[in-house]
Amino acid sequence: MLGTSRVHLERSSRGGVFTATVSIAVIGAGYWGEKVIREILILSRKTGMVSLRSIVDSSPDVLERCRKKVGPLDYRTDYQSLLSDPDLSAVHVCTPNSTHFEIASAFIKTGKSVLVEKPLTLCSREAYLLVEQARARRVVLSTGHFHRFNNGLRALKSTLEPTILGEPYYLGLEWTGISPLQDQGDVITDLAPHPFDITNCLTGLWPDKISCIARGYRNRENEEVAFISCEYESGLVVDIEVSLLDLRQRRNLRIVANKGTAQLDCLDQKVVLQHQHGVVNMPIIPSNILREEIEHFANCVSRNRLSQTFSNDNDGLLGAHVVTCLEAARESLAEEHSVKVTLPSLYGESVVMN
Structure with missing residues (x-):
């Protein structure tokens, strides 16, 4: 399946198979965003499977601090111009929890794959809506549950x-x-x-x-x-x-x-x-669990864009189910009793609960 971005092809060392280099932007350059940036740069140098397209943060001070640590790269205070960037394949969202849905949804709607740090969103309705949007646009949605690579x-x-x-x-x-x-x-x-x-x-x-x-x-x-x-x-x-x-x-x-x-x-x-x-x-x-998570995400994006089958080990649906569990815990705390957990089915019906 081809999306809106250009795909740069490289010949893999394994069997002469062509794989796609995945261009990633990191949204949010704070404490965790810096770790993600460093791992993407290391993977870029070692494997060529990813490239760092841009670093985005609303704070100029945060960007300047990041610039001093990782050097001259593409820095932006707003992600809007990246939504239509034909050279961008995917984004890694490392912003405050309250912004996850808005940012992830905006990129999914323009055909970009998205890895969102946990929790996927702050409410299950938005989480399952992201799952539906990603499936409709046929892009990869992953959640930052990186211990799956531990x-x-x-x-x-x-x-x-x-x-x-x-x-x-x-x-x-x-x-x-x-x-x-x-x-x-x-x-x-x-x-x-x-x-x-x-x-x-x-x-x-x-x-x-x-x-x-x-x-x-x-x-x-x-x-x-x-x-x-x-x-x-x-x-x-x-x-x-x-x-x-x-x-x-x-x-x-x-x-x-x-x-x-x-x-x-x-x-x-x-x-x-x-x-x-x-x-x-x-x-x-x-294992370097963050690096493996990013590498796995890039592999999923690359195979998806080339219409190849893949298995997403930290699929967005898992993240949505986790958000449902968090909601149940908070409901139990408020109501002072145990709460039944209901996970919507994605088969044959909408996952968005009204």
């Missing part, structure tokens, strides 16, 4: 085989750290997306019911710690702790299954198994 998580998933750990009984996830007072956002929106997505990545399941309690201590306006319990139709139970108050930065997951237990440190990508054969430290070579 080699530790991949190794842990491989243990959920009948001969190793077997069926999981329950999971516990700790996603904590100390953060400055939050002027905007809240701990559920900021930290809970990854635990919800990681659980789905491991099990292929989404919660049937969610209950949540949360508190704000330094700032009464926003929650700074939350405890989220998820029930699944299969009987699986998942407990998630997210905190902006804990001096210990933890990105941990624990599985208790019918043949043993496993612990994953998502930061170090280390997995420790305990089962009938004793304690095993799995041999894992850590």
Whole structure:
């Protein structure tokens, strides 16, 4: 399928196959945007599979700081002129959460593929609308759930085989750290997306019911710690702790299954198994998860533009389902009871719920 942008073809080193170089603009050059920019530049130098078309941020000061760090590139304070840029294939959106829908939708409508940092949007209706728009325009929509490219998580998933750990009984996830007072956002929106997505990545399941309690201590306006319990139709139970108050930065997951237990440190990508054969430290070579995510996105965009089949491991639909789970957690917090999670079907009906 051909879109509105020009596709630059390069000969791959593997079998003489032609692949498309993907021209990417980064929207938002703050803390995370800078990391994305650096990885795109490294991939551009090492593989030639991507090129950095432009860096956009509404703050001239942020752009100047970025310019000093990464050098002379195309810097802009407004993304509007990129919407009709024929040399632009895709954008990576690293802006505040409240802007995700507007920016992503604008680029999708002009035939550009989009990778949006988590959460995909702040409400599920907008999230599923983005999914529909991307399908209608036949472009790639991805969400920044980059732990799907974490080699530790991949190794842990491989243990959920009948001969190793077997069926999981329950999971516990700790996603904590100390953060400055939050002027905007809240701990559920900021930290809970990854635990919800990681659980789905491991099990292929989404919660049937969610209950949540949360508190704000330094700032009464926003929650700074939350405890989220998820029930699944299969009987699986998942407990998630997210905190902006804990001096210990933890990105941990624990599985208790019918043949043993496993612990994953998502930061170090280390997995420790305990089962009938004793304690095993799995041999894992850590992955650069952000770089792999960008590379995967570029591959999806390239194959899509050349009408080749592809599988998007962090598809926008996954991001939309995560937003639904976040909404259920917030509804449970407000109503003080567990909430049924309803995920719309994309088959045979609209996913946009009125």
